[in-house]
Amino acid sequence: MAEEVASATAVEIARMVAGGSISAREVALTFLDRIEKVNSSTNAFLHVNQDWSLSCADLIDQKIARGENPGPLAGVPIAIKDALCIEGAPTTCGSRILEDYRPPYTATVVRRVLEAGAVPIGKTNMDEFAMGSSNESSGFRKCFNPWDLSRAPGGSSGGSAVAVAAGMAPVALGSDTGGSIRQPAAFCGVTGMKPTWGRVSRYGLGAFASSLDQVGPLSRTVEDSALLLSVIAGHDERDSTSLPDPVDDYRSALGSIKGLRVGVPAEYFGEGLDGEVAAAVRAAIATLEEMGASLVEVSLPHLPYAVAAYCIVSMAESSSNLARYDGVHYGARKGGTRGIDELYAGTRAQLLGREVKRRIMLGTFVLSSGYYDAYYLKGLKARRLIRRDFEEAFEKVDVIAGPTTPTAAFRIGEKINDPLAMYLSDIFTISAPLAGIPAISVPCGFTSERLPVGFQIMGRLLDEKTVLSAAAAFQGATDFHEAACPL
Amino acid sequence: MPVEDYDIVIGLESHARLLTETKMFCGCLTRFGAEPNSQTCPVCIGMPGVLPVTNRKAVMLGLRAALAFRCEIPARMRFDRKNYYYPDIPKNYQVSQNYSPVGAGGFVEIEADGVRKRIGLDNIHLEEDAGRLMHPEGSGADYSTVDLNRAGTPLLEIVTRPDMSSLTEVEAYMETLRRTLEALEISDCRMEEGSLRFEASISLKPLGSTTLGKRVEIKNLNSTRAVLNCLEYEIRRQAAALDAGEPLTQETRLYNETTGRSERMRSKEEAHDYRYFPEPDLGPIVVLDEWLDRIRSEMPELPNLRKWRFQEAYSLPAYDAGVLTQKRSIADYFEETIAAAEAMGAEAADLAKQVSNWLMGPILREVNERRVDIAGLNIPPAHLAELVGLIQKGTISKNIAQDLVPIMIETGDPPETIASRRGMIQISDAYAVEKLVSDVLEAHGKQVAEYKDGKKAVLGFLMGQVMRQAKGKANPQVVREILTRTLQS
Numbered sequence: 021m022a023e024e025v026a027s028a029t030a031v032e033i034a035r036m037v038a039g040g041s042i043s044a045r046e047v048a049l050t051f052l053d054r055i056e057k058v059n060s061s062t063n064a065f066l067h068v069n070q071d072w073s074l075s076c077a078d079l080i081d082q083k084i085a086r087g088e089n090p091g092p093l094a095g096v097p098i099a100i101k102d103a104l105c106i107e108g109a110p111t112t113c114g115s116r117i118l119e120d121y122r123p124p125y126t127a128t129v130v131r132r133v134l135e136a137g138a139v140p141i142g143k144t145n146m147d148e149f150a151m152g153s154s155n156e157s158s159g160f161r162k163c164f165n166p167w168d169l170s171r172a173p174g175g176s177s178g179g180s181a182v183a184v185a186a187g188m189a190p191v192a193l194g195s196d197t198g199g200s201i202r203q204p205a206a207f208c209g210v211t212g213m214k215p216t217w218g219r220v221s222r223y224g225l226g227a228f229a230s231s232l233d234q235v236g237p238l239s240r241t242v243e244d245s246a247l248l249l250s251v252i253a254g255h256d257e258r259d260s261t262s263l264p265d266p267v268d269d270y271r272s273a274l275g276s277i278k279g280l281r282v283g284v285p286a287e288y289f290g291e292g293l294d295g296e297v298a299a300a301v302r303a304a305i306a307t308l309e310e311m312g313a314s315l316v317e318v319s320l321p322h323l324p325y326a327v328a329a330y331c332i333v334s335m336a337e338s339s340s341n342l343a344r345y346d347g348v349h350y351g352a353r354k355g356g357t358r359g360i361d362e363l364y365a366g367t368r369a370q371l372l373g374r375e376v377k378r379r380i381m382l383g384t385f386v387l388s389s390g391y392y393d394a395y396y397l398k399g400l401k402a403r404r405l406i407r408r409d410f411e412e413a414f415e416k417v418d419v420i421a422g423p424t425t426p427t428a429a430f431r432i433g434e435k436i437n438d439p440l441a442m443y444l445s446d447i448f449t450i451s452a453p454l455a456g457i458p459a460i461s462v463p464c465g466f467t468s469e470r471l472p473v474g475f476q477i478m479g480r481l482l483d484e485k486t487v488l489s490a491a492a493a494f495q496g497a498t499d500f501h502e503a504a505c506p507l
Numbered sequence: 508m509p510v511e512d513y514d515i516v517i518g519l520e521s522h523a524r525l526l527t528e529t530k531m532f533c534g535c536l537t538r539f540g541a542e543p544n545s546q547t548c549p550v551c552i553g554m555p556g557v558l559p560v561t562n563r564k565a566v567m568l569g570l571r572a573a574l575a576f577r578c579e580i581p582a583r584m585r586f587d588r589k590n591y592y593y594p595d596i597p598k599n600y601q602v603s604q605n606y607s608p609v610g611a612g613g614f615v616e617i618e619a620d621g622v623r624k625r626i627g628l629d630n631i632h633l634e635e636d637a638g639r640l641m642h643p644e645g646s647g648a649d650y651s652t653v654d655l656n657r658a659g660t661p662l663l664e665i666v667t668r669p670d671m672s673s674l675t676e677v678e679a680y681m682e683t684l685r686r687t688l689e690a691l692e693i694s695d696c697r698m699e700e701g702s703l704r705f706e707a708s709i710s711l712k713p714l715g716s717t718t719l720g721k722r723v724e725i726k727n728l729n730s731t732r733a734v735l736n737c738l739e740y741e742i743r744r745q746a747a748a749l750d751a752g753e754p755l756t757q758e759t760r761l762y763n764e765t766t767g768r769s770e771r772m773r774s775k776e777e778a779h780d781y782r783y784f785p786e787p788d789l790g791p792i793v794v795l796d797e798w799l800d801r802i803r804s805e806m807p808e809l810p811n812l813r814k815w816r817f818q819e820a821y822s823l824p825a826y827d828a829g830v831l832t833q834k835r836s837i838a839d840y841f842e843e844t845i846a847a848a849e850a851m852g853a854e855a856a857d858l859a860k861q862v863s864n865w866l867m868g869p870i871l872r873e874v875n876e877r878r879v880d881i882a883g884l885n886i887p888p889a890h891l892a893e894l895v896g897l898i899q900k901g902t903i904s905k906n907i908a909q910d911l912v913p914i915m916i917e918t919g920d921p922p923e924t925i926a927s928r929r930g931m932i933q934i935s936d937a938y939a940v941e942k943l944v945s946d947v948l949e950a951h952g953k954q955v956a957e958y959k960d961g962k963k964a965v966l967g968f969l970m971g972q973v974m975r976q977a978k979g980k981a982n983p984q985v986v987r988e989i990l991t992r993t994l995q996s
């Protein structure tokens with residue numbers, strides 16, 4: 021039974037646990053055992069608290085014993101990105117400045133998965149404050165890709181993607197600002213979805229860039245992501261930007277894609293796209309066509325401005341969002357006693373990483389008097405144009421498909437000293453958050469070096485249902501998502 | 508040159524704490540004087556991952572102020588972040604309004620030295636308050652503490668144009684602003700609790716000069732007294748510097764209440780760049796017409812407008828109108844009394860002044876002594892109207908009326924009921940008085956003869972005799988009239 025569980029999907033585990041064929045405790049032990057075995061070689065988890073995980077599992081078992089409904093995620097172990105607050109548990113956002121910080125409250129999404137019966141199995145590694153595309157910017161330790169330990173797992177939700185890819189958890193929560201769920205999902209050969217901005221509450225997610233951040237699921241199958249999304253989505257009175265629209269039961273809404281109009285943007289297949297990635301993605305698009313979808317050429321002409329717009333908007337917001345980490349009210353404190361300025365400077369200089377400081381400085385610059393119009397307002401304007409590109413495209417098509425990343429997983433150390441190259445690796449994922457639309461990445465093949473390739477499908481605002489249906493249909497016709505990593 | 512040879516240009520920024528139960532962006536209470544940091548939560552401490560949720564009542568109070576001051580109200584308003592580092596703002600940014608404040612333009616109409624003047628407003632905007640830093644007493648302490656109870660409390664900042672040119676105008680502006688905010692229940696304006704705080708900007712230039720003076724901003728003004736003292740000091744300081752040919756600089760100064768002086772805080776070059784940008788954690792607020800209609804329909808008359816109306820409509824002296832409109836409840840009481848008196852058929856001639864005298868005198872004295880609101884005094888307006896009517900009709904004397912007030916408060920009964928029950932009604936009936944008069948004249952033939960001989964002074968004695976006979980309850984005016992007529996016949 022334990023072996024069966026180790027490769028089971030969340031849907032299957034919940035069914036088994038609720039049906040009494042295995043206890044939540046046994047499930048948790050199976051995955052904790054796997055973490056014990058492979059976490060040291062991947063560093064996917066920053067914090068694992070076996071006792072707490074098992075006591076959560078016991079609560080589910082007791083519920084079942086009492087004949088109560090254990091919820092749709094009954095006994096499903098879930099890995100949680102360390103940017104999400106859990107009362108009393110370590111929540112570092114990948115930063116040493118929050119090394120010993122314990123939040124006094126729990127994020128809404130975490131509360132919702134726990135109420136749905138999920139068992140928290142650990143908190144995952146990430147780039148510091150979600151700033152990075154390789155997990156090399158973690159304030160604690162690098163995380164490694166289980167398909168090739170010399171390669172980056174992607175970021176910033178690298179730990180969550182690795183946890184799922186290496187079988188340490190069937191599902192995980194991540195957050196996506198410019199591709200932080202989809203890019204690591206692509207690099208690690210798993211499914212990852214960024215919902216519409218506002219579809220999922222951000223309350224309790226350590227903020228990087230408020231107008232772009234969105235919590236979303238990672239899993240092996242689209243069906244599991246659909247299940248998890250149904251649990252976490254919906255209005256939250258503590259997040260006034262969360263949308264009031266009713267939430268679909270995404271899993272039961274997964275349907276046929278006959279007649280689906282799939283937009284293929286020429287701009288996503290231009291210079292800089294790796295040949296093997298292009299081939300795998302074109303094959304994936306052909307698969308959709310074979311299943312009854314029609315292909316339509318669309319244009320997203322403002323794609324060349326996406327990286328610049330993204331950098332300006334995200335860095336501006338982050339320079340303000342991260343100002344609170346100053347060593348005064350909570351968190352770690354370093355530096356002088358000769359006045360408050362020295363305390364600020366000492367704490368932030370010593371405890372924030374290079375990438376974080378770089379973005380804070382750039383963000384501070386673009387908001388400064390005299391530069392606000394030239395940079396920040398221009399960035400917002402480019403963002404509006406990109407959003408309009410999508411609106412126009414979605415008049416003709418139902419979804420837009422293309423590669424998630426220009427290349428498969430790059431080597432650790434390859435881009436960390438070239439910030440621009442690193443930012444450009446997000447070129448295909450940053451448009452969706454700029455436009456606020458939902459987007460998913462699913463595995464669609466391998467390079468000759470046996471590295472996974474990601475296939476991205478984007479949809480209209482709040483049309484998660486169609487995006488998930490297209491992705492699920494693709495997985496129904498292919499088996500790339502079933503391939504096991506060598507670890 | 509003496510100070511009179513300079514044009515004085517003053518603008519004020521006022522921070523009024525809004526009358527809400529809870530904070531601007533979280534559910535914490537805003538009660539004053541609670542145990543330090545007992546009214547805080549992850550949101551107002553600025554913990555990782557928290558998000559603001561706008562206090563609806565604060566927005567409505569801001570809109571009420573915007574309507575009262577005739578500001579332009581944006582169709583969509585937003586909040587913006589004002590970024591700067593200071594330990595009393597936990598997020599190191601303050602959520603405020605810069606690009607689309609709740610009110611733009613508008614004015615506050617004041618009366619200074621009998622002249623009405625509109626002080627233009629630049630804008631009014633909503634924001635959250637900072638916490639309070641405390642520095643331990645005594646030498647050697649190498650730390651400070653912070654109380655975040657106040658952090659996140661809703662504030663309305665009212666920014667004037669530099670439209671004031673004398674301390675009299677500044678004083679009138681502050682008084683009008685305070686009365687207006689209180690009357691509209693936007694703020695309690697308790698300065699001792701920091702509910703109303705000021706910052707001033709002032710510059711001087713030689714009379715008639717068109718070159719603008721160097722603008723000096725002064726912070727830390729926690730009472731109207733501090734504003735006036737500080738500006739007076741600053742006018743003298745700047746005039747002396749200009750007289751001596753010393754250049755003034757554009758700078759920010761801090762007022763020290765103990766020394767009564769202002770001290771340099773930072774120069775123009777050291778000024779903060781607040782890097783305002785729209786708060787991405789809060790969507791825009793679409794201001795609905797129905798909100799504005801409802802606020803308008805609930806809006807009481809502004810106290811200064813009411814004062815001027817009282818002067819005109821009731822021919823009241825400015826002093827009376829000022830006292831009566833000090834509080835909305837008193838002004839309402841006054842107008843209800845007038846209406847009730849008129850309904851009872853009281854004469855209109857100097858009715859308003861009589862009601863005003865009774866209200867400002869015995870009634871408000873009782874209100875103050877008993878520390879109650881006028882509504883809690885147990886004298887409804889109709890009873891005061893009846894009292895004034897009884898005096899006008901001569902049913903009771905003013906002295907009796909004075910005696911009646913405390914009984915009215917105790918019993919809650921109308922004055923006529925009390926007066927007749929206790930036999931305090933005056934004898935005004937002509938027949939009864941004529942009877943008394945003829946009795947007295949019969950008994951004092953000697954004095955009657957003296958009167959007829961031209962010794963008019965004896966009238967006083969005879970009056971006294973009639974009053975004594977009536978045990979003080981005869982209406983003196985009626986007695987004098989009948990006595991004189993009888994003696995002359």
Ligand SMILES: [Zn+2]
Nearest residue numbers: 533535548551
């Ligand atoms: Zn609070």
